[in-house]
Amino acid sequence: MNCTICKTGSFDDGHTTVTLERANTIVIVRDVPARLCDNCGEYYLAEPVAQRVYTQADEAAARHVQVEILQYVA
Numbered sequence: 001m002n003c004t005i006c007k008t009g010s011f012d013d014g015h016t017t018v019t020l021e022r023a024n025t026i027v028i029v030r031d032v033p034a035r036l037c038d039n040c041g042e043y044y045l046a047e048p049v050a051q052r053v054y055t056q057a058d059e060a061a062a063r064h065v066q067v068e069i070l071q072y073v074a
């Protein structure tokens with residue numbers, strides 16, 4: 001499948017760093033398995049992976065830290 005952003009790249013399996021913002025919390029999740037565009041770096045997360053990342057972000061936001069850097073946990 002071609003990249004929806006740059007239209008020319010194609011996706012390969014890899015890992016990326018996802019940054020999310022909640023109310024007062026910035027959450028950075030590292031080593032998230034994703035499909036990565038080999039041209040522009042756009043990434044696509046499988047639905048269960050995205051859900052897991054959002055859950056980790058919500059948990060960090062619930063701790064009211066300003067910045068949390070996490071390792072992706074499957």
Ligand SMILES: [Zn+2]
Nearest residue numbers: 003006037040
């Ligand atoms: Zn692209």
